[in-house]
Amino acid sequence: MWVLRLILRNTARHKLRTLLTILGLALAIxxxxxxxTTLQTWNAQLEASSPRRLITRHAVSxxxxxxxxxxxxxxxxxxxxxxxxxxxxxxxxxxxxKNFFAQFPMGPEHILDIYPELIIPQEQKxxxxxxxxxxxxxxxxxxxxxxKIGDVIRLTxxxxxxxxxxxxxxxxxxxxxxxxxxxxYFHWDYFDDKVRQISEGWAGNVGWYIVEINDxxxxxxxxxxxxxxxxxxxxxxxxxxxxxxSAGFIAGFDxxxxxxxxxxxxxxxxxxxxxxxxMIMGARERVNEFALLKTLGFRPFHIFGLLFxxxxxxxxxxxxxxxxxxxxAISFMAIALAAFxxxxxxxxxxxxxxxxxxxxxxxxxxLLPIYRTIKTSIVDGLRNIG
Amino acid sequence: xxxxxxxxxxxxxVYHRDSIxxxxxxxxxLTIEEGDFLALMGPSGSGKTTLxxxxxxxxxxxxxDVIVAGENISSLSEGGLAEWRSRHVGFIFQFYNLIPVLTxxxxxxxxxxxxxxxxxxxxxxxxxxxxxxxxxxxMKHFPRQLSGGQEQRVAIARALVTDPSIILADEPTGxxxxxxxxxxxxxxxxxxxxxxxxxxxxxxxxxAAERAHTRRYLDKGxxx
Numbered sequence: 001m002w003v004l005r006l007i008l009r010n011t012a013r014h015k016l017r018t019l020l021t022i023l024g025l026a027l028a029i030x031x032x033x034x035x036x037t038t039l040q041t042w043n044a045q046l047e048a049s050s051p052r053r054l055i056t057r058h059a060v061s062x063x064x065x066x067x068x069x070x071x072x073x074x075x076x077x078x079x080x081x082x083x084x085x086x087x088x089x090x091x092x093x094x095x096x097x098k099n100f101f102a103q104f105p106m107g108p109e110h111i112l113d114i115y116p117e118l119i120i121p122q123e124q125k126x127x128x129x130x131x132x133x134x135x136x137x138x139x140x141x142x143x144x145x146x147x148k149i150g151d152v153i154r155l156t157x158x159x160x161x162x163x164x165x166x167x168x169x170x171x172x173x174x175x176x177x178x179x180x181x182x183x184x185y186f187h188w189d190y191f192d193d194k195v196r197q198i199s200e201g202w203a204g205n206v207g208w209y210i211v212e213i214n215d216x217x218x219x220x221x222x223x224x225x226x227x228x229x230x231x232x233x234x235x236x237x238x239x240x241x242x243x244x245x246s247a248g249f250i251a252g253f254d255x256x257x258x259x260x261x262x263x264x265x266x267x268x269x270x271x272x273x274x275x276x277x278x279m280i281m282g283a284r285e286r287v288n289e290f291a292l293l294k295t296l297g298f299r300p301f302h303i304f305g306l307l308f309x310x311x312x313x314x315x316x317x318x319x320x321x322x323x324x325x326x327x328x329a330i331s332f333m334a335i336a337l338a339a340f341x342x343x344x345x346x347x348x349x350x351x352x353x354x355x356x357x358x359x360x361x362x363x364x365x366x367l368l369p370i371y372r373t374i375k376t377s378i379v380d381g382l383r384n385i386g
Numbered sequence: 387x388x389x390x391x392x393x394x395x396x397x398x399x400v401y402h403r404d405s406i407x408x409x410x411x412x413x414x415x416l417t418i419e420e421g422d423f424l425a426l427m428g429p430s431g432s433g434k435t436t437l438x439x440x441x442x443x444x445x446x447x448x449x450x451d452v453i454v455a456g457e458n459i460s461s462l463s464e465g466g467l468a469e470w471r472s473r474h475v476g477f478i479f480q481f482y483n484l485i486p487v488l489t490x491x492x493x494x495x496x497x498x499x500x501x502x503x504x505x506x507x508x509x510x511x512x513x514x515x516x517x518x519x520x521x522x523x524x525m526k527h528f529p530r531q532l533s534g535g536q537e538q539r540v541a542i543a544r545a546l547v548t549d550p551s552i553i554l555a556d557e558p559t560g561x562x563x564x565x566x567x568x569x570x571x572x573x574x575x576x577x578x579x580x581x582x583x584x585x586x587x588x589x590x591x592x593x594a595a596e597r598a599h600t601r602r603y604l605d606k607g608x609x610x
Contacts, residue, residue: 002492006485292483295442296472297472377445379444382483
């Protein structure tokens with residue numbers, strides 16, 4: 001009890017210094033949590049991929065398209081239940097680059113069945129299928145722009161010239177929080193007809209095929225069979241699981257992700273040095289007090305308890321304040337990045353890691369001052385007086 | 387005849403600073419009887435505080451034996467020495483050495499935290515010690531709220547509270563004005579006469595030394 005009392009009194013001895021150290025630690029925890037949450041959100045989107053879906057794209061790059069004629073050939077292969085296709089549209093809403101979100105022309109009609117995680121009311125689904133210029137939008141996207149069923153949504157594509165009007169006929173919700181509700185889908189036939197009007201040569205091409213297989217265990221075999229079909233074609237294919245395909249997109253950010261991971265731990269390292277410096281200064285200022293305690297018969301484990309307790313108290317308070325501030329920071333981030341991430345939230349494991357890291361920082365920061373204080377002889381310690 | 391409280395046999399102390407050897411005490415022999423009040427005098431650098439530290443078990447001699455309260459403390463381990471100090475020695479320093487974040491009561495209670503006394507028993511001991519030094523009404527004051535003389539009286543109460551065999555005071559009046567210094571010396575005399583405490587006091591001040599029963603002089607590490 002007395003140890004706790006002395007720890008708390010010592011912690012509050014230099015209020016401003018302690019406050020600034022706690023604040024520094026809290027901000028480091030906020031930075032760590034924001035970075036970890038961003039990485040975790042990316043990973044969650046990958047994990048949301050269905051193991052039954054394969055993506056067949058051009059073997060060279062997903063920026064090259066494939067002929068629509070591959071559809072029948074792929075559909076005839078054994079082990080495949082459904083095949084669909086899609087393109088990247090690259091449009092912006094109201095001709096404002098800030099209004100960017102993902103849009104895909106998708107076909108044929110049964111493609112919606114390949115995505116059971118998109119929950120669409122049956123009535124809206126039927127209205128979508130009945131109207132060639134119809135589109136489906138995610139709930140978050142609809143909320144973002146205040147759309148309602150029946151609204152005409154005008155897009156300007158960065159790839160396909162002209163203005164494109166779509167009628168909002170259906171709104172989907174995600175089956176679980178990891179499903180992106182910021183997407184927009186429309187009929188591939190409508191898209192292809194308009195593309196044909198722009199340039200005959202552009203029509204009849206798809207960006208990639210979405211292949212639903214009967215058994216996820218057959219993924220490697222079916223992928224090999226699809227790619228074998230077009231081995232001697234001018235446009236060879238590369239088929240992989242949807243997860244691998246999405247990971248390929250993210251792989252483009254590999255260096256950034258690695259950099260973010262390094263930065264998140266560097267931040268913790270910096271704050272470790274700040275807290276260690278704070279503790280070293282505190283211990284040096286009190287070298288005579290520790291000498292007095294040793295004179296009175298207090299043992300090295302008492303000194304350890306006092307210094308470790310002080311460092312630990314500062315670290316744990318900083319950690320808790322950091323976790324609380326992170327909640328607000330990530331709530332703000334979720335709003336600001338709603339167009340890019342379906343669902344941003346701090347995972348329980350990120351909070352636990354943060355608190356554990358704060359505790360570790362508290363322990364490590366106290367080691368050097370503890371060692372020095374215990375090593376300082378009583379006579380040398382008392383000599384510091386006056 | 388009872389055993390002396392302190393017996394120092396052929397004690398020498400040499401400090402090592404880098405590669406230089408600094409002899410501080412040379413072949414000291416000293417006997418202090420139980421209940422004595424001894425003033426250790428001498429010029430700066432003569433080895434007074436070093437000798438006091440050896441008697442207190444804060445430092446170890448380079449040669450010779452230091453026997454205090456019947457125990458050869460030169461042979462004790464670090465842990466044994468710490469435990470021995472907590473039971474047998476009360477310390478008074480020139481600059482009081484109170485913990486600034488603890489109240490007068492909590493400062494006096496510090497040595498008792500290492501004992502098996504209950505909270506109630508500790509309270510009784512602390513109250514009595516503060517009463518002896520006349521500060522029972524300043525229990526809840528922090529050191530910064532006390533005068534220099536009062537701080538030193540709290541330090542004396544802390545030295546007294548465990549009822550030690552011997553009280554060691556290193557320049558206890560060195561940082562005090564004349565009136566406060568006199569109060570402290572009166573208090574030390576009372577501890578010696580009324581409570582029969584053996585006191586060894588290092589001092590420069592001849593008037594302080596007059597309070598002692600015995601005066602010994604150190605010069606260049608040797609007892610005169």
